[in-house]
Amino acid sequence: MDLNELRSDIDQIDSQLIALFEKRMTVSEKIADYKIQAKKSIFDKNRENLKLENVKSLVGSDENREPTGELFEKIMEISRKRQYERLSANGVTDENAETDPAYRELNSNNNSLILFRNATDQQTYLRDNLVILSDKKLADAHFSKEEQEELIHSMMSILIEESARRGFYGNLWHTFLALLLVSDENAYSMADEMRGDMGGTIKELALHDLSCFKKWFDIDFSDMTERLHVPEFNSLFTYEVGNAESKVFNTRVRDRICELAVDLARCSNAEEMLKELTLFYKHYGVGKFGLHKAFRVRHEDAGAVIEPIRNIRHVELKDLVGYEIAKQKLIDNTEAFVSGKKANNCLLYGDAGTGKSSSIKAIANEYYDRGLRIIEIYKHQFKDLNDVIAQIKGRNYKFIIYMDDLSFEEFETDYKYLKAVIEGGLEKKPENVLIYATSNRRHLIRESFKDKPAVLDDDLHRNDTVQEKLSLANRFGVTIYFGAPEMKEYDEIVRVLADRNGINMPEAELIAEARKWEMNHGGLSGRTAQQFIDYLLGK
Missing domain, CATH: 1.10.8 (Helicase, Ruva Protein; domain 3)
Known part of the structure; x- marks a missing residue:
């Protein structure tokens, strides 16, 4: 028997299955009509379990027994969804429907989040399972007692892991929920970042989501801890970190998230919670750009990935001794930039070890509160520059793309690409992006004596060659010299x-x-x- 014949047999079997499935769904609708009249609940977990065991007992081969159970479990779930739809069409409510996972999934569009949906898979798994375990009816509908007791310890482990690496303290459930809110880059949070409440219809959608978070903030886990015999869960509500530092956030941002969790827990309704959250967005922003000062670029097949630098040296301009004129020029240009005024790309050049790179780090620290972010990019990553700019040009922050120790040898031509990106391409450079670079070379590109007019070589248009070499440095409107001290x-x-x-x-x-x-x-x-x-x- 060849492959085509086997496929033909499968097609015939599938046709029979489809006919039987349609017949079963018709009967399921009639059962729904009967339950409407008799005022009976759709979901009977005990009967479902007995039905599944009976079905599996009819299977001849051991390897097909469990798969058959999974198949019929899915078929029964689909049937119950159809019955719930029948009830809804007749204006009938099933009081026990919330205990049925099929009903919850069917109605997830009404009960789940609209905007704040960008949690990681692990975070979603943690949040949803703790919500379920906190409610005995829901927990019993989803899991056996043994599964619940095993699951709660797994959830505790994940919650501690999510919190400990960020250095969170206090009520870890509340700080975890606060983390979801401040990390979620969505239409509402990105509209309000660094600006505050922008109003509009989107605010109503945000209020819908915050009403869900309000329910989660208000969960009382005391019954769960008793029921599942986990009194140690209570220690997560008064968690202390000791001397441990956050591996993700700087201390100031970490503390502010923990404070936000306390503030949100005190709110009496979703409107108050949204005000607190919007205030956070205004002062700090949202997501990785809101919670971090500095970033680096990593190249992947899908494009450039901008990832936070977790620990940036906390240096301030006042820490740099001397160079007052140079520092003031840098401050003036940066101040104009973050204030929304016209500003220039900036080149810091001069002798090694004179504080050029430290000055850029100091700028990142001193202007973070006003929405300035630094993205460090290396020479070999210039091909990712357009992708990086595309990712940041629509955000409500000011970005400095920082190139440290920038210089080119004569044989390197990457500087021509950089020229077009800085100034000269057809696309207008975004108003919220500047380029700051440091270099030991004033003109960035290696020069030699043959560039001098007195030296003869085979270059017929030597002046053009010189201008080509100078053109990159000339695209930096502000140049600041850092010379070696006397x-x-x-x-x-x-x-x-x-x-x-x-x-x-x-x-x-x-x-x-x-x-x-x-x-x-x-x-x-x-x-x-x-x-x-x-x-x-x-x-």
């Missing part, structure tokens, strides 16, 4: 850093040792001074 400036940097770090050493000895250090460790620079201080602190 000896007196270096001494002052060492004195200030030593004082900040509580190093008690006679000044003459401190300066003498610092000068010895710089001669063997990279010369005069702020970085060398910091390395010297770190050396003293480590002794």
Whole structure:
């Protein structure tokens, strides 16, 4: 017998199954009509279980017994859904319908979330199962007693895992629900991020979802803990983290989420909850861009992925000793940008170790509260730039795309692509995006003596070649020079850093040792001074 003959046999069997299924559904509708008249409930779990056991007992082969049970369980679920639809059409209510998973699934469009649907699979699994376990009727309809007792321990483990790596404390159920709300990037949350309540019809949809969250916030788990013999579950309502730090959020954002959970739990209705949540969106934003300062780019086959940098060095501009003119130019340009005024792409160039990269980190820290975010991208990732810009151009934040130690050799041509992205392509650069770069080279591209007019070579249009090399640097409207400090400036940097770090050493000895250090460790620079201080602190 060949494959086509076998497929033909399958088609015939399927035709018979379809005919029988349609006949069964007709009978199911008649049963619904009878139950309407008799005022009987659709779902009888005990009868369903007996029916399934009976069906499986009729199966001849062991390997088909369980699959047959699964098939008929699905058929009966479909039949009950049809019966519920029949009841609804006749204006009849089944008081026990909520205990039936088929009814809950059928009515999920009315009872589930509309906007806040972007939780991870694990988060959804945790949330839904704890909601079910908290209600004895629902729990008994979905799980046996043994399954419930096993499931609750699994849910505790997931809840602790979700919370501990973020450093959450207090009522972990409430902080988990707050996390779902502040992480969900949807039409409402993204409209309100960094701006506050924007009103409109979308607000009514958000209120629908918040009414669901209000029910979840108000769940009393005391009956569940007694019923399933898990008194240890109560410890999750007063959870303490000790000295553990968040591996996901900085401390300030972590604390604000925990505070939001407390505020939401105090609210008496969905309207009050939405006000608190909208206030959070206004001050912090939503999702990864709202909860993190800095990001890096990872390339995948589907495109560029912007992922948070969990721990960024908390440096401020006031921590950088000297370079007051350079810092002020950087502040002025960034201040204009975050204020919605015209601002320029910015190139910080000069000697190594003079604070160029630290200045960018300081900008990220100081302007985070005003909606500034930094995305670090490397030279080999320039092909992802358009994708990155496409992802951020519609958001209500200001983004600086940061390129550290940017420079090109003569044989590298990636700078031509960067030129078009910065300025020169047909598409207008978004108003909420600037590019900041640091480099040891003023003109970014390696230059040589053959670029000088006096040197003869085979380049007939040498001036054009020079202009081509300068054109990338010229696309940065603000250029800021960071030069190596003179000896007196270096001494002052060492004195200030030593004082900040509580190093008690006679000044003459401190300066003498610092000068010895710089001669063997990279010369005069702020970085060398910091390395010297770190050396003293480590002794």
